[in-house]
Amino acid sequence: MKLAPLNTVQNAHDDSIWAAAWVPPTEDSGPLLLTGSLDETVRLWNPNDPDKLQTNTGHCLGVVSVAAHPSGRIAASASIDSFIRVFDVATNNTIATLEAPPSEVWQLQFNPQGTTLAAAGGGSASVKLWDTAEWKLIATLEAPRPEGLKPSERSGSKKFALSVAWSPDGRQVASGAMDGTISVFDVPRAKFMHHLEGHCMPVRSLVYSSAPLDSRVLFSASDDGHVHVYDAERKTLITSLSGHSSWVLSVDVSPDGAAIATGASDKSVRLWDLKMRAATQILTSHTDQVWAVAFGPTLQTDVRSCLLASASDDKSVSFYKYS
Amino acid sequence: MACVYIPVQNSEEEVRVALDQLPRDATDILDILKAEQAPLDLWLIIAREYFKQGKVDQFKQILEEGSSPEIDEYYADVRYERIAILNALGAYYSYLGKIETKYREKEDYFIQATKYYNKASRIDMHEPSTWIGKGQLLLAKGDGEQAFNAFKIVLDGDRDNVPALLGQACVHFNRGRYSEALELYKRALQVYPWAPSVRVGIALCHYKLGRFEKAKQVFHRVLQLDPDNVEALVALGVSDLQTNQAFDIRHGMEKMQQAFEIYPYCAMSLNYLANHFFFTGQHFLVEQLTETALAVTMHGPTKAHSYYNLARSYHSKGDYEKAGMYYMASVKESNSAHDFVLPYYGLGQVQLKLGDLRSSLTNFEKVLEVLPENCDTLKALGHIYVQLEQPEKAQELYRKATKIDPRDPQAFLDLGDLLISTDTNAALDTFKTARNLLKRGNDEVPLELLNNIGVLHFERGEFELAAEAFKEALGEGIWCNFFDAEGESILNRAQTNGEARSHNEQLSPNRRAQANLINSIRYPIEASSVIRQYKDLQLFQRLEEQGLSVELPWDKVSALFNLARVLEQLHNTESASTFYRMIMYKYPEYTDAYLRLAAIAKARNNVQVSLELIGDALKVDEKCPDALLMLGDLELKNDDWVKAKETFRTAKDSTDAKDSYAAVCLGNWNYFAANRNEKRAPKLEATHYEKAKELYTKVLLLQSANLYAANGAGMVFAEKGQFDIAKDLFTQVQEAASGVFNVQMPDVWINVAHVHFAQGNFTLAVKMYQNCLRKFFYNTDSQVLLYLARTHYEAEQWQECKKTLLRAIHMAPSNYTLRFDVGVTLQKFSTSTLQKTKRTVDEIRATVAELKNAVRVFSLLSAASNLHSHGFDEKKIETHVAYCKHLLEAANVHCELAEREEMQTMQRLEVMRQMELADESRRKAEEQRKVQLEKRKQEDELKQVMQQEKHLERIKEQWKSSSSKRKEKPTDDEEGGQRRRKGGKRRRKDKKSRYESEEAEAETYDQEEMDYDDNNASYREQYNQTNDVNDREDAPQDLLAAAGLEDSDVDDDEAAPSSINRRRRALSESDDEDEPLQRRQEPEPEPEADQTADMQMSDGEANVGDDED
Structure with missing residues (x-):
């Protein structure tokens, strides 16, 4: 289990890169990397030939999240101005512009089936679900306010929704908040199920395990420097991984489910062996916060390995081979 | 029973005097002796007997009487006896002189002795015994040369005179000429073969010459001849003891014991026995033996030894007072540390134990003079210097000790302990050496x-x-x-995976x-x-x-x-x-x-558990200052002001106000209390600042190196507008803090930056904020980002300001104030661009875009305020929205105007270009025509030539039949050239059309923008109005108050009061006292004050919009 650095694109954007996501391969093209930046653009990269393929403009005030549809043909990006732009990957034609004021938009995620787009709704303390066929808002998943607390100034920002993740079967959505709690929702019934407690600082990234038997396992990355591994259904903490010296900004799980990668504001990318519950590799090639790490689809040449991409405030994007 | 008989004069009778029954009063005897005119030898015998019995006065009385002038006269012819009496007196006085310690008396005795010997010499110049006496006297006076001569005179007369031989031997011995002494002793022995004491002399010579075996043999021989010879026994005993082997030691002790039994008053043997019993722990015997030894000897060094033994015995029993006394006595006896150094060491130890460091120091230093390489002494001295708080000297000594004995882990340990406070690196190395030494020695490492x-x-x-x-x-x-x-x-x-498993x-x-x-x-x-x-x-x-x-x-x-x-x-x-x-x-x-x-819980923002844990700690020790301080800090975090102050007070009291940390915390509390209150109360403010300053100053008086107090003092100065002093302080603190690994003081960096900011050095401030972010916060602190943004704002670097704020939002998404600030920045940027007299279309376009963003941002905020209040007035936001919309309209008009202008310019340019192009094409056509003309001319010429040629050829054809192909070639060439030229023209035309289409696109874009503008017609009026407002930015403050603003800061107003206000915002940082290991908890920068700061910023900006209303 290791990461081998492949190549790095310096100055991939004109400013800090805040988001990255893989676009699955289609008949026309191999897997592509989508990045979003403070420079208000979204760019597409071919990992094999890391030259910029395409630059999409049309956002104002910094792109905070990008997500790709499982089909690989559609993608979405969101920025601080609270607009979601859905576009055609190949042509960059805008398919839809979504907004649900006053809810702002943070993390975006398509469900594995490709029917729904979930968006963490920030101050609205909810997750918005958008239908991908007609681009209509179909549900607002809201965590109940903790009892006994008045909707006062302070508690108002507490459940501020930052991050969102789909379970592999698409039946569950987990959402991380500024106060560190994670809310788990039942999607078909559009109901709040329960909280997962443990973090007390913002949870900026969430991901469900992709291994077939571990589909209940949820990884959460928090500003408290820890990654928690939860059993999302039994409401238990399976383990807690510490080692980053500052905020953990991003977490992603490898396709084989045996490892996770994390990116943190301590500038490092870590690879964690889940069996040993420890970091097996620490990569320090970035010179600023690492805002995004993302495992790509398995390689065609070698099914046991896949690509990992990391994007950082230092304006660079790095590609690694995970095997 | 020995007795003498004094013959009665003129008769046969004799008076019998029992020598052991001599009368107490010597006068009785003297009377008899005088009356009977007894022979002088009897006088001498009786005097000697008195002496033996210790009755020195009687002895002196008889001999003095016996050497009086009348006796001289009466016994004038009895020369030998008279000489003998005088010599006896001389010998007595030289002995007194020898043992006397006081200089003056000593001299007196020697003078007396000399007097008697001289008198004896006057009676007979050649009497050998007188010379021997003189020799002894000179020996006692330490005048070896003269003594030697005196003995020589005797020996010249009688070369086998044993006392003289011995005397000379003694002189040689004292001068260290042992072989000469040995020769003389041998001669004496030949003369007088049964003389164990001479053999003792021989043995000592051998000993001194390093021939220990020979010496021992001689001593043994002495013992054969005289089994009771104490000196030989003691000497053999000492040599046995010095072998330091159990068997020999036992033998040695036996001999000592024997010597003791034979003669219980030999101080030497007593000392050695005492020494032995000291080591066996029989302190009672030690005391008895040494006391006897002290009683029987007058010999200084021996007494010193005895005292030493006694002192040591008390020392080991823990009776330091007595031990000290005896050590002191021992020291006094031996005069010089070089002769006998041990008591100095003991004295030093005891004094150290009794806390008399100075005296102890002197004594150990004396030991060191004698034994400059003695590690124990070096260590002891080092220890004393530590106690005397002279660590440099102590270090030096320990270093020396470790150099002399690089295998002594203890010395390294002590040295390490010393170095900890001054030089941690060296301390670490030293400790490591100690550890390695202990490990090598297989000792347990402590x-x-x-x-x-x-x-x-x-x-x-x-x-x-x-x-x-x-x-x-x-x-x-x-x-x-x-x-x-x-x-x-x-x-x-x-490791890799496989190894891990294994x-x-x-x-x-x-x-x-x-x-x-x-x-x-x-x-x-x-x-x-x-x-x-x-x-x-x-x-x-x-x-x-x-x-x-x-x-x-x-x-x-x-x-x-x-x-x-x-x-x-x-x-x-x-x-x-x-x-x-x-x-x-x-x-x-x-x-x-x-x-x-x-602290861990707190770092993870788990405030509740953190509080509980601190509560548990306080249950254990309700006065635990660390716990109290942490509690206070958390209470501040929870905005429990009054409680926090109480807690800090309790903490301060519980440490008897010695804990500077508590004082600094209270200082901070006061500092924040000063600018906490939203309603300004200048009096209250001043009191709080004064109080804060007082607290900081107090701490600084106690600990001038307290960075946190210095930082605090700097803050108060800055608040009062004394920026140069503040900057000085901050810079010094910053320098001091940056050298130490475990002191993390981002606050002082921020403060330095704040001062730069307040003084208008925006570039420096930006640099400092950025460095601080990078160095301490992994670039994650949104608060510092906000400071940075504000600096950019003041420096009118709008793009940087906007980006910085966006970063801050990204870091702290739920902080809506930041969004508001972005809106304000965008608005301000637009205003300032529109105010410029010269601006490009691009600039205006950017303005329009940013204004749209501003409208978006404010609208979102306005919408979000329904969901949750984020601290600002909804109306105010509405005002901003409205204002931005107005601006946008204005901007759009400007934009349109500008674009129209631009279009016109471009059209003009285009026309010009086209004219140029037309000119050119005309020119080119002309040229072409010319060329064509020329060509035609050439062609004509050619034709003519050809015609001529044809003509010729025809003539030739007529002569021979040939082809006419040549004629067509030049025509082909001409046509190709023309085509090329045409192609070039077409390209130019293409270019032109593409440009035009671009323009068209731009136009449509503008059209869109204009559509956004509803009241296109009234744009000019509104713009003017805006301009007016912008010019009046420092409008009367009641107007602001009317607009619902608490704060009266006006951004563009650079006048003193507002700049101070700005500085006040700038200097809201707290101190963390990061003491290593124990106190990691830090009072966090108080968020309240900082929030007020951004509010102020926003408010200050808001007046742009509000004024308009």
């Missing part, structure tokens, strides 16, 4: 040493090494099982089982109880239930605690918390563990 090594590594930031040291200190124990449980991961970080298999099955047990008990945890994990002690209970006993010896608690600190530093929070909890479980009174856990 826990403290390893602990110290660990701590030093820790302080240097070498956490891995520190962890190793602490683990070594801990040795085996329950923690190992936890390492196993965790260890597989820790150890394998650097390591795992190296563990014994038992230990693996235990590791698995721990892991299985640790996880999983119910998610709802995760946040209480830091208080969970059930883990250990369950472990014990499962048969794994949790043992933690008291002496290892510190090491375990330190290890946990290291793990914390390595971000292995899990293990750290486990070990802290283990300490809590076993030693519930160990408050530091509670506090560290509280």
Whole structure:
């Protein structure tokens, strides 16, 4: 289990890169990397030939999240101005512009089936679900306010929704908040199920395990420097991984489910062996916060390995081979 | 019974005098002697007998009477006896002189003796015994040369005169000429073969000449001849003792004992016996023996030895007073440290024990003079210098000791202890040496040493090494099982997968089982109880239930605690918390563990648990200052102002106001209290600042090096507008703090930046903020980002300001104030661009775009305010929205205008270009025409030529038949050239059309923008209005108040009051006192004050919009 650095694109954007996501391969093209930046653009990269393929403009005030549809043909990006732009990957034609004021938009995620787009709704303390066929808002998943607390100034920002993740079967959505709690929702019934407690600082990234038997396992990355591994259904903490010296900004799980990668504001990318519950590799090639790490689809040449991409405030994007 | 008979004059009778019954009063005897005119030898005999009995006065009386002038007269012819009496007196006085210690008396005695000898010489110049006496006198006076001569005179007369031989031998011996002395002793022995004491002299010579065996042989011979010869016995005893071997020592002691039995008053043997009994611990005997020895000898060095023995005995019994006294006596007897150094050492020790450092120091220094390389003395002196607080000298001495004996771990340990406070690197090296020495010697390495090594590594930031040291200190124990449980991961970080597994298999099955047990008990945890994990002690209970006993010896608690600190530093929070909890479980009174856990919880923002843990610590020790201070800090974080102040006060009181940290905290409290109040109360403010300053100053008086107090003082100065002083202070603190690894003071960086900002040095301020962010916060602190943005704002760097604010939003998404600020920035940017007299279309376009963003931002805020209040007035936002919309309209008009202008310019340009192009084409056509003309001309010529040629050819054809192909070629060439030229023209045309289409696109874009503008018609009026407002930015303040603003800051107003206000905002930072190990808790920068700062910023900006209304 290791990461081998492949190549790095310096100055991939004109400013800090805040988001990255893989676009699955289609008949026309191999897997592509989508990045979003403070420079208000979204760019597409071919990992094999890391030259910029395409630059999409049309956002104002910094792109905070990008997500790709499982089909690989559609993608979405969101920025601080609270607009979601859905576009055609190949042509960059805008398919839809979504907004649900006053809810702002943070993390975006398509469900594995490709029917729904979930968006963490920030101050609205909810997750918005958008239908991908007609681009209509179909549900607002809201965590109940903790009892006994008045909707006062302070508690108002507490459940501020930052991050969102789909379970592999698409039946569950987990959402991380500024106060560190994670809310788990039942999607078909559009109901709040329960909280997962443990973090007390913002949870900026969430991901469900992709291994077939571990589909209940949820990884959460928090500003408290820890990654928690939860059993999302039994409401238990399976383990807690510490080692980053500052905020953990991003977490992603490898396709084989045996490892996770994390990116943190301590500038490092870590690879964690889940069996040993420890970091097996620490990569320090970035010179600023690492805002995004993302495992790509398995390689065609070698099914046991896949690509990992990391994007950082230092304006660079790095590609690694995970095997 | 010995007796003498005094013949009665003129008769045959005799008076019988029993020598052991001499009358007490010598006058009686004298009367008889005088009356009977007794022979002078009788006088001498009786006087000698008195002397033997210790009746010195009587002795003197008789001899003085016997040497009186009348006797001289009467016995004028009895020369020998008269000489004998005088010599006896001379010998007596020279002896007195010899033993007298006071100089004057000594001299007197010697003068007396000389007098008597001279008198004797006058009677007979050649009497050998007189010369011998004189020789002895001179010897006693230390005048070896003269003494030698005196003896020589005797020997010249009688070369076998034994006393003279012995005298000369003595002179030689004293001068260290042992072989000459030996010769003389041998001669004496030949003359007088049965003389054990002469043999003693021979033996001593041999001894001095280094021939110890020979000396021993001689001593043995002495003993054969005279088994009771005490000197020989003692000498042999000493030599036996000095072999330092058990068998010989026993022999030696036997001889000493023998000597003692023969003659119990030999001081030497008494001393040695006492020495022996000292070592066997029979202190009673030591005292008796030494007291006897002291009674029987007058010999200084021997007495010194006796006193030393006595002192040592008391010393070992712990009676330091007496020991000191006797050591002192011993020192007095021996005069010089060079003769006998041991009592100085003992005295030094005792004085050290009694706390008389100065005297002790002097004595040890004397020892060092004699033995400059004595490690024990060096160490003792080092120790004293430590106590005298002269660490440099102490260090020097310890260093010397370690140099002399590089194998003495103790010296290295002590040196290390000394170096800790001054030079941690050197201390670490020294400790390491000590550890290696101990290991090499197979000695147990003390826990403290390893602990110290660990701590030093820790302080240097070498956490891995520190962890190793602490683990070594801990040795085996329950923690190992936890390492196993965790260890597989820790150890394998650097290894590849395969090796990792193999390591795992190296563990014994038992230990693996235990590791698995721990892991299985640790996880999983119910998610709802995760946040209480830091208080969970059930883990250990369950472990014990499962048969794994949790043992933690008291002496290892510190090491375990330190290890946990290291793990914390390595971000292995899990293990750290486990070990802290283990300490809590076993030693519930160990408050530091509670506090560290509280600190971990706090770092993870788990305030509730942190508070509970601190509460637990306070239950253990309600006056624990660390706990109180942490509590106060948390209360501040929770905005519990009054409580926090109370807590800080309690903390300060509980430490008798000695704890400067508490004072600094109170200072900070006052500082924040000053600008906390939203309603300005200048009086209250001043009181708080004064109080804060007072507190900081007090701390600084006690500890001039207290960075935190200095920082605080700087803040107060800055608040008062004394920026140069403040900057000086901050810069100094910054310099001091940046050199130390474990002092992290981002605050002072921020403060320096604030001062730069306040003084208008925006570039410097930006740099400082950025450095601070990078250095201390991993660029994550949105508050500092806000400061940075504000600096850009003041510097009118709008793009930077906007980006910085966006970063801040990205860091702190739920902070809506930042969004508001973005809106304000965009608005301000637009306003300032529109105000410019010269602006490009691009600039205006950007303005329009940013204004749209501003409208968006404000609208979103306005919409969001329904959901939750984020602290600003809805109306105000509405105002901003409206204002931005107005601006946007204006901008659009401008844009349109500008674009129209641009279009016109472009059209003009286009026309010009086209004209140019037309000119050119005309010119070119002309040229072409010319060329064509020329060509035609040429062609014509050619034709003519050809015609001529044709003509010729035809003529030739007529002559021969040939082809006419040649004629067509030149025509082809001409046509190709023309085509090329045409192609060029077409390209130019293409270019032109593309440009036009671009223009068209731009136009449509503008059209869109204009559509956005509803009231296109009234744009000009509104713009003017805006301009007016912008010019009046420093409008009357009641107008602002009317607009619902509490703050009266006006941004563009650079006048004194507002700049101070701005500075006030700038200087709202708190201090963290990061004391290593124990006190990691920090009073966080108080958010309240800072929030007020951004509000002020926003408010200040808001007036742009509000004024318009």
